[in-house]
Amino acid sequence: xxxxxxFAPLPMKIEKRCMSLVWEVTNNDYICIDExxxxxxxxxxxxxxxxxxxxxxxxxxxxxxxxxxxIKNIPVIIQQEDLINKFKWEYFWRIIERMIKYTKWKWxxxxxxxxxxxxxxxxxxxxxxxxxxxxxKNRWYFDIKNNKKLxxxxxxxxxxxxxxxxxxxxxxxxxxxxxxxxxxIRILSNSENTNTEEYKKRWEIETIFKTMKQEFKMEKIQASxxxxxxxxxxxxxxxxxxxxxxxx
Numbered sequence: 412x413x414x415x416x417x418f419a420p421l422p423m424k425i426e427k428r429c430m431s432l433v434w435e436v437t438n439n440d441y442i443c444i445d446e447x448x449x450x451x452x453x454x455x456x457x458x459x460x461x462x463x464x465x466x467x468x469x470x471x472x473x474x475x476x477x478x479x480x481x482i483k484n485i486p487v488i489i490q491q492e493d494l495i496n497k498f499k500w501e502y503f504w505r506i507i508e509r510m511i512k513y514t515k516w517k518w519x520x521x522x523x524x525x526x527x528x529x530x531x532x533x534x535x536x537x538x539x540x541x542x543x544x545x546x547x548k549n550r551w552y553f554d555i556k557n558n559k560k561l562x563x564x565x566x567x568x569x570x571x572x573x574x575x576x577x578x579x580x581x582x583x584x585x586x587x588x589x590x591x592x593x594x595x596i597r598i599l600s601n602s603e604n605t606n607t608e609e610y611k612k613r614w615e616i617e618t619i620f621k622t623m624k625q626e627f628k629m630e631k632i633q634a635s636x637x638x639x640x641x642x643x644x645x646x647x648x649x650x651x652x653x654x655x656x657x658x659x
Contacts, residue, residue: 426488429487436514441613443481443482445617476492478502485651485652486652488510489641507535521613527599532575543600543609550575555573555581566584
């Protein structure tokens with residue numbers, strides 16, 4: 412397949428092939444979006460990296476940031492973050508636009524609290540797609556029905572139509588207590604009928620991250636430049652996608 416579509420760079424070729432492995436997708440399927448940090452403590456100076464604090468050790472270390480999309484436990488999109496010239500918003504926008512081109516259905520996007528940002532919520536609403544996002548803790552929500560402003564922890568189990576500052580449309584806050592967890596599951600959605608259990612679908616992308624880091628040793632890869640690194644990561648993506656589709 413590398414010989415086909417020779418005008419396209421390797422990562423884009425692999426992306427198309429991974430999307431084809433997903434096969435038929437219906438409204439009951441979920442798109443998981445998340446970002447992963449790849450620690451590169453001995454990266455070469457010519458590589459474009461970010462310095463961040465590793466909160467497990469409190470040390471300043473070098474990282475790459477990749478944005479990922481998975482469907483049915485298959486990684487279909489990788490977008491490396493350009494940490495100097497770009498903004499996270501641009502990567503999110505590009506990924507959603509690419510997914511819309513691939514799909515004909517109104518799929519449900521499942522995202523972590525990292526994506527609970529006013530501009531993101533507006534963007535997803537404007538694109539008329541379903542979304543499930545874990546709610547941020549550090550903000551106030553205006554409860555439409557009860558006409559009062561509350562903190563997240565003040566909401567009991569149930570579904571609430573809420574207004575969030577700087578978000579154009581109202582969204583639904585779903586709260587469900589689970590004895591297995593110290594805090595209730597709290598998610599935002601543009602659907603009143605969303606079940607909090609649906610958020611657990613997001614865990615599939617975490618298993619993909621674990622596989623790529625542990626089985627493919629992504630954090631040990633050293634490359635002379637970012638394009639080489641992107642090509643290597645794309646090949647790993649293909650390997651994970653093929654194994655996931657074959658050994659379901």
